[in-house]
Amino acid sequence: MSIRHGLLALLTRGPRYGYQLRAEFETATGGAWPLNIGQVYTTLGRLERDGLAVRGAEDAEGRHVYAVTDAGRAEAARWFASPVGRADRPRDELAVKLALALTGSGVDVRAVVQAQRASTLATMRDLTRRKLGVAEPAQALVLDAQIFQAEAEIRWLDHCERSLR
Amino acid sequence: MSIRHGLLALLTRGPRYGYQLRAEFETATGGAWPLNIGQVYTTLGRLERDGLAVRGAEDAEGRHVYAVTDAGRAEAARWFASPVGRADRPRDELAVKLALALTGSGVDVRAVVQAQRASTLATMRDLTRRKLGVAEPAQALVLDAQIFQAEAEIRWLDHCERSLR
DNA sequence: CACCGCATGTAACGTGTTACATGATTCA
DNA sequence: TGAATCATGTAACACGTTACATGCGGTG
Numbered sequence: 001m002s003i004r005h006g007l008l009a010l011l012t013r014g015p016r017y018g019y020q021l022r023a024e025f026e027t028a029t030g031g032a033w034p035l036n037i038g039q040v041y042t043t044l045g046r047l048e049r050d051g052l053a054v055r056g057a058e059d060a061e062g063r064h065v066y067a068v069t070d071a072g073r074a075e076a077a078r079w080f081a082s083p084v085g086r087a088d089r090p091r092d093e094l095a096v097k098l099a100l101a102l103t104g105s106g107v108d109v110r111a112v113v114q115a116q117r118a119s120t121l122a123t124m125r126d127l128t129r130r131k132l133g134v135a136e137p138a139q140a141l142v143l144d145a146q147i148f149q150a151e152a153e154i155r156w157l158d159h160c161e162r163s164l165r
Numbered sequence: 166m167s168i169r170h171g172l173l174a175l176l177t178r179g180p181r182y183g184y185q186l187r188a189e190f191e192t193a194t195g196g197a198w199p200l201n202i203g204q205v206y207t208t209l210g211r212l213e214r215d216g217l218a219v220r221g222a223e224d225a226e227g228r229h230v231y232a233v234t235d236a237g238r239a240e241a242a243r244w245f246a247s248p249v250g251r252a253d254r255p256r257d258e259l260a261v262k263l264a265l266a267l268t269g270s271g272v273d274v275r276a277v278v279q280a281q282r283a284s285t286l287a288t289m290r291d292l293t294r295r296k297l298g299v300a301e302p303a304q305a306l307v308l309d310a311q312i313f314q315a316e317a318e319i320r321w322l323d324h325c326e327r328s329l330r
Numbered sequence: 331c332a333c334c335g336c337a338t339g340t341a342a343c344g345t346g347t348t349a350c351a352t353g354a355t356t357c358a
Numbered sequence: 359t360g361a362a363t364c365a366t367g368t369a370a371c372a373c374g375t376t377a378c379a380t381g382c383g384g385t386g
Contacts, residue, residue, distance in 0.1 A: 001258070002255075002256040003374080004373080009262075009265045012270065019336065027268075029260070029261060029264045036375060036376075037338085038338095038339075039373090039374065040338095041340090042373090042374085043373090064338070064339095080266060080272050082280075083285070084258050084262070085284065085288070086288050086311070089258075090346095091167040091168070092167075092310060093249050093254075095307050095311075096194060097170070097171075097244070098303075098307075099193045099304070099306065100193055101174075102303040102306065103192075103193045103303045105178060115248050116248040119248035137267060137328060138264040139264070141263060141267065141324075144321060144325075145260040146260075148317040148318075148324070149314065152313040152314055155313055159306075159309060163302060163306065168345080169345080183366065184366085201346085202365085202366085203349085203366095204345090206366065207346085208346090210367095226365095227354085227365090229365085229366070
């Protein structure tokens with residue numbers, strides 16, 4: 001529910017229209033997760049359906065402006081206040097893959113670990129390089145989040161390889 | 166696509182029926198991501214639709230057994246051979262939240278970080294405790310993956326808090 | 331004029347979740 | 359007998375992605 005809550009959070013800063021929301025979302029997150037414009041409109045429709053936002057009149061340039069409702073403001077506050085729990089996260093595809101490779105499939109586990117390690121290292125180099133050109137603190141922190149995760153993945157892969165012996 | 170590929174990987178070990186697939190999936194992953202039984206059947210239907218598995222005759226106990234096809238075997242091999250890339254992963258809800266909290270919303274970023282940190286620490290304690298009772302190496306590695314991720318999250322949160330000053 | 335960027339949407343599709351319905355077997 | 363477990367499925371729904379269609383305005 002990152003998109004839904006993200007757009008809602010942006011709306012709490014003031015009325016916004018679709019294109020504007022996508023631009024602000026991508027600016028804030030440094031384009032780490034590009035947001036399809038179609039998704040913005042369907043999400044806005046659902047926010048309105050659920051009483052968290054209302055579609056107001058068109059502005060001077062004829063854009064369709066949405067505004068947050070009281071319920072939407074409360075929901076956004078609730079989102080910021082409640083931590084992201086373990087159950088909220090999707091299945092970790094890599095962990096699933098390794099677990100299945102380990103338990104009696106004919107797969108060469110070491111090869112899987114090696115391939116993943118090389119790929120994750122390349123990712124980390126890329127992220128580190130991209131961080132040099134970033135001035136916005138929010139964007140830098142998003143990049144840092146990905147870097148920290150990639151580091152943890154490398155550590156885990158090495159840990160897996162040690163366990164194989 | 167963890168479920169789809171996970172079930173496919175299990176089928177490469179031999180013909181299986183729905184309940185059996187769920188049991189083996191949860192055993193391999195240590196129950197970290199419980200798998201709804203309904204999802205197993207819909208996924209099996211899609212695997213058959215896509216030519217990756219076929220529904221064979223019922224076994225002696227009247228169970229509906231599925232078997233992997235050549236195409237399915239190839240797809241499973243491709244899955245194991247290709248690393249999980251950055252674009253494959255879903256949006257990190259926590260990073261999105263922090264990024265939006267930082268960029269000019271009226272939110273107390275420090276409070277968000279503190280709440281998340283406490284929650285993630287509790288998660289880590291729970292995972293560490295649960296690891297004591299685990300003997301299966303695959304299950305232990307899945308738990309380790311979550312522990313490593315939680316550690317990285319704590320480090321990142323501390324990094325965020327330092328950046329706030 | 332053609333093309334591009336802005337702006338709004340819709341349709342089709344895939345994955346995943348939950349809830350519900352059904353029947354057989356086993357066990358207290 | 360009644361409850362739990364095994365086993366198979368369907369229906370409704372939510373979220374997200376992609377592709378497509380439309381219209382406006384500016385620019386080469």
